[in-house]
Amino acid sequence: MAESSSKQDYFVGVDLGGTKILAGIFDNSLKNLATAKLSTKSQRGVEAVIERVARCVQDAVDEADLSLKQIVGVGIGAPGSVDFDSGTVIFAPNLEGWKDVPLKKHLEKLLGVPVFVENDCNIAALGVYAAELKSKPRHMVGIFVGTGIGGGIVIDGHLYSGFGHTAGEIGHMVLEVNGPKCGCGNKGCFEALASRTAIFQRIKAGVKDGQKTLLTDMLGDDLDDLRSGDLRKAIRRGDKFVDKVIEEAAEYIGIATANLINILNPEVVVLGGGVMEALQDEMMSVIIETAKDYAMAGAMKGVEIVASKLGDDAGITGGAVLARREAKKA
Amino acid sequence: MAESSSKQDYFVGVDLGGTKILAGIFDNSLKNLATAKLSTKSQRGVEAVIERVARCVQDAVDEADLSLKQIVGVGIGAPGSVDFDSGTVIFAPNLEGWKDVPLKKHLEKLLGVPVFVENDCNIAALGVYAAELKSKPRHMVGIFVGTGIGGGIVIDGHLYSGFGHTAGEIGHMVLEVNGPKCGCGNKGCFEALASRTAIFQRIKAGVKDGQKTLLTDMLGDDLDDLRSGDLRKAIRRGDKFVDKVIEEAAEYIGIATANLINILNPEVVVLGGGVMEALQDEMMSVIIETAKDYAMAGAMKGVEIVASKLGDDAGITGGAVLARREAKKA
Numbered sequence A, B: 001m002a003e004s005s006s007k008q009d010y011f012v013g014v015d016l017g018g019t020k021i022l023a024g025i026f027d028n029s030l031k032n033l034a035t036a037k038l039s040t041k042s043q044r045g046v047e048a049v050i051e052r053v054a055r056c057v058q059d060a061v062d063e064a065d066l067s068l069k070q071i072v073g074v075g076i077g078a079p080g081s082v083d084f085d086s087g088t089v090i091f092a093p094n095l096e097g098w099k100d101v102p103l104k105k106h107l108e109k110l111l112g113v114p115v116f117v118e119n120d121c122n123i124a125a126l127g128v129y130a131a132e133l134k135s136k137p138r139h140m141v142g143i144f145v146g147t148g149i150g151g152g153i154v155i156d157g158h159l160y161s162g163f164g165h166t167a168g169e170i171g172h173m174v175l176e177v178n179g180p181k182c183g184c185g186n187k188g189c190f191e192a193l194a195s196r197t198a199i200f201q202r203i204k205a206g207v208k209d210g211q212k213t214l215l216t217d218m219l220g221d222d223l224d225d226l227r228s229g230d231l232r233k234a235i236r237r238g239d240k241f242v243d244k245v246i247e248e249a250a251e252y253i254g255i256a257t258a259n260l261i262n263i264l265n266p267e268v269v270v271l272g273g274g275v276m277e278a279l280q281d282e283m284m285s286v287i288i289e290t291a292k293d294y295a296m297a298g299a300m301k302g303v304e305i306v307a308s309k310l311g312d313d314a315g316i317t318g319g320a321v322l323a324r325r326e327a328k329k330a
Helices: A046-063 A103-111 A119-133 A188-195 A196-208 A213-218 A228-236 A242-265 A274-294 A311-327 B046-063 B103-111 B118-134 B190-194 B196-208 B214-218 B228-236 B240-264 B274-294 B312-330
Strands: A010-016 A018-028 A032-039 A073-076 A082-083 A088-091 A099-101 A115-119 A140-145 A148-154 A159-161 A267-273 A306-309 B010-016 B020-027 B031-039 B071-078 B082-083 B088-091 B098-102 B116-119 B140-145 B149-155 B158-161 B268-272 B304-307
Touching: A010 A046, A010 A119, A010 A311, A018 A046, A018 B098, A032 A046, A032 B098, A046 A073, A046 B088, A046 B274, A073 A103, A073 A119, A073 A311, A073 B304, A082 A115, A088 A103, A103 A115, A115 A119, A115 A311, A119 A140, A119 A148, A119 A159, A119 A242, A119 A311, A140 A274, A140 B214, A148 A188, A148 B240, A159 B088, A159 B190, A188 A196, A188 A242, A196 A213, A213 A228, A213 B149, A213 B158, A228 A242, A228 A267, A242 A267, A242 A274, A242 A306, A242 B149, A242 B240, A267 A274, A267 B214, A267 B312, A274 A306, A274 A311, A306 A311, B010 B046, B010 B118, B010 B312, B020 B312, B031 B046, B031 B312, B046 B071, B046 B103, B071 B103, B071 B118, B071 B312, B082 B116, B103 B140, B116 B118, B116 B312, B118 B140, B118 B158, B118 B268, B118 B312, B140 B240, B149 B190, B158 B190, B190 B196, B190 B240, B196 B214, B196 B240, B196 B274, B214 B228, B228 B240, B228 B274, B240 B268, B274 B312
Parallel strands: A010 A073, A073 A115, A140 A267, A267 A306, B010 B071, B071 B116, B140 B268, B268 B304
Antiparallel strands: A010 A018, A018 A032, A082 A088, A088 A099, A140 A148, A148 A159, B010 B020, B020 B031, B082 B088, B088 B098, B140 B149, B149 B158
């Protein structure tokens, strides 16, 4: 594979989130050469966000001392349901006004480069699968715990997206009928029990009820600027309350992991997302122990449960993997 | 396809259950020509059960006025985890002493015909998929509600069995953390909430608590001979208590269906098994309504939820489909 640098192919991966846009330049071996970041500013409308995505891609390309002409393709993960074939974002609840947005078409016009669109968790799963697991396991499930919870499924080495491109909506798997209310309108969804949103709500409710925690010493009584990293700091300083909330969330993640192992019997389950990135040392052993308790012995046999090391880069890496895959087909 | 009858291929499908063995003879077009049934008598030991399976196959072959020489292959569904490649039953909790039983090897010795072994719910899903849905949907999930609850998953037209051949253990998906105790040792599994066992337990507990029901008039206070069909009769005669228990079970089945739709976004979900066969008129509308409530709108779009018409024959039909598939490969 000793190609001269002029013959090298470059790919862009983009993670379009509700609050920020992240773009990364990757070479053929999935090495990350440069990244760029912009806030999403979803309130400015669909067109403005697409222009910001294009700008973020251009910033990253420039950062890597490249030009758009050297880019073979752009793979982008969007936070919602996506029709891969047309590159349309069907619906993205965390982006204002995003309904049936032909993202591929618009971005290709702005960038002059082939663009491929997938669901953000699917693309993150693809990134973890290709870059971190070297595409070795036959079947993999990715669980991404952040503001919300999403998943991505790899079956027989390929991303599985289902009949209507929505597979992997594991955040709305009900774990506790009549449990806490979820943003989707139902009760007891995985996301309502173990996402950052759910964890923060439980902590704020506890503080309101007079619960003592180091977090209020660190951040003030309203906890307005609370971040996952603060929870880690509080736990390491001996905060029993935060420790208990995080242990509970880890138990729910373990139960959800067991459900997915019982249903899909994958070779590997990978846990990623912002909450896992900040708190994996605190959560992983509880997650694995709980999953082993709840999964059927046969279904669990030989199955690995691991934390992703890619963190926030899973999405952009997956975008590059997607662009590389599609470029090979072309 | 106009072949003379002497050139016709015949296949045997076997459903090996905890209480009974069912064998059926099928032609190339999956027409069922004859069946035979024997009780399993699992307490007599592994070898005795295998001999009974062989006898049941021979009875069915004889019933169809055929001889074993005309049989191309036998497909058998076993109630546990199965290693398809070796034809070994790894573990079958409802068959006494069944651990690492080389069923394929033993049966081939007894019958002189190629034998293929799969998990019983996988094989039932395959039967429904090929015979009832004519292999049309790309992705299908089968949910079988009987004494226990199991599932089978078809992805891209192929039975999906996972890394260790255990995929589809949907009966042990937790729906209600801290819910009723399940046979597996955990709490709140789907099976502990909606299987025949769970339904009967709830009815018997109600009767013990003084609940009025027509069932005690029909069967006596101990309800020893209670069957799913009795529940249907009681409901049709206006039994409010039984109606409520069945509605609750249907709601749990609907929630489990929604979970599977959110995770896998199949094209079709098929509901089968003894409970569904007896009570589908009473349960299906509640199941569909609840699934629509709990599934994400995008994930539900265009997805069909249907009751299987194959009933108890799903297993033997799937066995024949499996044998036919493997015969084609050979």
